[in-house]
Amino acid sequence: MLSVALDAIRPLITRVSRNYATAAVANGSHGRVANASVTVPPLQAFPTSPLRQPVYVPLSSLIRTGHPAHQPDQVAELDPTVFAHSIRRDILHLCVVHHLDSLRQGSANTKTRAEVRGSGRKIRAQKGSGKARLGDGQSPMLRGGGIAFGPKPRDFATKLPRKVIQMGMRVALSARVKECNLRIVESLDWTGTKTKDMIRRLDELGWDQKTLFITGKDIVPPGLKRSTENLHKISTTTAQQVGVYDLVKWSQVVLDIEAVRWFEHILSKDRVEFAQTM
Amino acid sequence: MLPTVRVSSSRVHLFNLHPSAGSRHTQKRLGRGRSSGLGKTSGRGHKGQKARSGNGKPKAGFEGGQTTISKLFPKKGFTNSINGKTYAPVNLDRIAHWIEQGRLTSSPENPITARELVMSGCIHNARDGVKLLGDGAENLKVQIHITPSRASKSAIEAVEKSGGSVFCRYYNRLSMYDCVKGRTDHIDAAPTRRQDIEWYTNWRNRGYLAPESIAKMPSVQERWRQLSDQLTRFKNEEFAKR
Numbered sequence: 356m357l358s359v360a361l362d363a364i365r366p367l368i369t370r371v372s373r374n375y376a377t378a379a380v381a382n383g384s385h386g387r388v389a390n391a392s393v394t395v396p397p398l399q400a401f402p403t404s405p406l407r408q409p410v411y412v413p414l415s416s417l418i419r420t421g422h423p424a425h426q427p428d429q430v431a432e433l434d435p436t437v438f439a440h441s442i443r444r445d446i447l448h449l450c451v452v453h454h455l456d457s458l459r460q461g462s463a464n465t466k467t468r469a470e471v472r473g474s475g476r477k478i479r480a481q482k483g484s485g486k487a488r489l490g491d492g493q494s495p496m497l498r499g500g501g502i503a504f505g506p507k508p509r510d511f512a513t514k515l516p517r518k519v520i521q522m523g524m525r526v527a528l529s530a531r532v533k534e535c536n537l538r539i540v541e542s543l544d545w546t547g548t549k550t551k552d553m554i555r556r557l558d559e560l561g562w563d564q565k566t567l568f569i570t571g572k573d574i575v576p577p578g579l580k581r582s583t584e585n586l587h588k589i590s591t592t593t594a595q596q597v598g599v600y601d602l603v604k605w606s607q608v609v610l611d612i613e614a615v616r617w618f619e620h621i622l623s624k625d626r627v628e629f630a631q632t633m
Numbered sequence: 634m635l636p637t638v639r640v641s642s643s644r645v646h647l648f649n650l651h652p653s654a655g656s657r658h659t660q661k662r663l664g665r666g667r668s669s670g671l672g673k674t675s676g677r678g679h680k681g682q683k684a685r686s687g688n689g690k691p692k693a694g695f696e697g698g699q700t701t702i703s704k705l706f707p708k709k710g711f712t713n714s715i716n717g718k719t720y721a722p723v724n725l726d727r728i729a730h731w732i733e734q735g736r737l738t739s740s741p742e743n744p745i746t747a748r749e750l751v752m753s754g755c756i757h758n759a760r761d762g763v764k765l766l767g768d769g770a771e772n773l774k775v776q777i778h779i780t781p782s783r784a785s786k787s788a789i790e791a792v793e794k795s796g797g798s799v800f801c802r803y804y805n806r807l808s809m810y811d812c813v814k815g816r817t818d819h820i821d822a823a824p825t826r827r828q829d830i831e832w833y834t835n836w837r838n839r840g841y842l843a844p845e846s847i848a849k850m851p852s853v854q855e856r857w858r859q860l861s862d863q864l865t866r867f868k869n870e871e872f873a874k875r
Binding site for chain 1: 636644645646647649650651652653656
């Protein structure tokens with residue numbers, strides 16, 4: 356975690372979360388009030404409660420080549436209710452299990468004694484043979500008979516309260532921030548198409564983990580998509596489509612500024628302010 | 634109590650997520666051996682009706698053969714599902730209280746209808762119409778101008794005594810719905826049944842189609858005027874005078 360004095364980084368701070376006037380808002384993808392003026396409240400406006408201190412993440416850059424990643428000239432200031440949530444693994448478990456349940460095909464099928472092909476003729480006489488009484492030849496007790504209580508195609512999807520899923524998103528994002536595996540870039544608009552250029556850039560940045568690029572735009576930039584399509588350790592998605600499962604699965608997550616704004620718009624909680632006395 | 638979670642110090646990943654302790658219980662599996670505790674008779678005991686496969690229970694309300702409580706007492710009466718109406722009662726004291734609180738206002742031009750009563754919370758459901766009843770008639774001080782579906786005689790008397798006005802309007806199911814929803818683009822149907830016509834052309838009930846009501850109501854639709862004419866014309870016919 357970034358641990359520098361607030362004074363030192365004040366000039367570096369990019370107010371990602373508070374910047375309303377963006378192309379994304381103009382596109383109408385967020386549905387927020389399109390306030391054209393950019394309001395930047397003074398730092399003193401932040402309450403001093405430790406629960407509300409914003410999270411600071413240095414801004415990385417995918418596009419600007421030749422710029423070393425470990426010397427940030429900008430810092431992103433993130434909403435703590437989204438990116439500094441307490442880690443609740445049980446909530447993540449619920450969300451992941453819910454997601455995987457929904458993926459189940461549920462197509463296992465067996466034939467019951469009614470569905471197995473065969474006649475209903477009584478196999479042997481009720482009495483006299485000295486053996487057990489039997490009806491038709493498709494009874495589950497017999498070899499070649501139907502299956503009693505076997506699987507039938509069914510829907511394994513479960514319901515999970517909307518707010519649990521939202522909490523899961525907050526926890527997953529906060530977990531990545533806590534592990535220092537959440538990167539924020541200005542833009543994911545990679546212009547090249549060659550995979551080897553992307554590999555070179557990722558080597559420069561030192562991002563060798565499994566990485567998920569999340570863009571806040573409506574579609575993933577085509578250059579980025581083509582460059583990373585053949586890399587099995589890299590995946591790309593949009594902020595609207597990403598879920599808790601993806602955030603947990605991919606060890607490193609790279610957001611662009613619009614994606615950060617999207618998540619803060621959807622997930623931010625307005626908390627009641629406590630008194631200023633600590 | 635906070636949910637107990639197994640804490641892993643490593644990073645969060647798909648392979649180290651756990652449900653919170655105590656949130657998951659193993660399934661009860663019947664008939665799988667002695668040690669499970671649910672083998673052989675599988676928790677049903679020995680024989681008897683409850684041990685049988687299928688439902689094993691008699692139908693609901695069965696009392697072992699004794700005449701059931703639902704059969705002991707005779708049926709009575711009938712339900713008029715075609716023309717029966719359930720009016721939502723509202724008393725004068727309640728309306729007066731609402732007016733004093735400022736939750737309801739009325740004037741001769743804008744009388745209180747079922748919509749205002751429902752929206753202000755005086756009534757929760759207008760049902761087939763609103764009937765004005767007379768609890769609180771003696772202490773009524775405020776002016777109430779109201780157009781319910783029905784009104785009791787004592788309520789009418791009390792309201793008119795304190796300077797208000799009551800005119801009872803006919804609402805069928807569709808016009809009641811429109812009234813409560815505030816739709817004014819439909820034409821409200823006139824009463825068609827003889828009983829309704831007789832009731833709503835009667836000044837005693839303050840029916841809106843009575844000739845005296847047409848004369849006194851501040852806002853009268855032209856249609857009502859015509860209806861009132863037509864529906865009371867029989868009284869002046871030769872055959873009626875004999």
